[in-house]
Amino acid sequence: MAYWLRDLEMERYNLRFAREAIVDLEVLTMLEDRHINDLIPFVMDSRKMKEALKEMKEFQYHYSATAALLQELGKSVLFLSCFAGGI
Numbered sequence: 001m002a003y004w005l006r007d008l009e010m011e012r013y014n015l016r017f018a019r020e021a022i023v024d025l026e027v028l029t030m031l032e033d034r035h036i037n038d039l040i041p042f043v044m045d046s047r048k049m050k051e052a053l054k055e056m057k058e059f060q061y062h063y064s065a066t067a068a069l070l071q072e073l074g075k076s077v078l079f080l081s082c083f084a085g086g087i
Contacts, residue, residue, distance in 0.1 A: 001017060001023055001025070002014050004025065005017065008048060008049070010048065010049065013045075016039055016040075020039065025056065029053065031053070
């Protein structure tokens with residue numbers, strides 16, 4: 001969490017996030033706008049955090065979809081290789 005906040009140039013919130021037990025990205029992605037507004041009192045910092053979370057959620061969605069597609073593709077390749085080997 002600390003590294004992610006540092007990458008956003010928001011490391012000044014490390015202690016606040018630790019106090020609220022926001023210690024990993026899974027917990028962070030569950031926060032709603034009102035939680036972020038309570039944690040981060042400065043409007044521009046709050047907006048920056050909301051945008052970063054939006055991008056992270058989009059990444060998670062695309063990563064999950066890609067992983068599922070690759071898993072299905074792997075099953076298809078395995079099926080076809082078994083089928084081709086039996087001929």
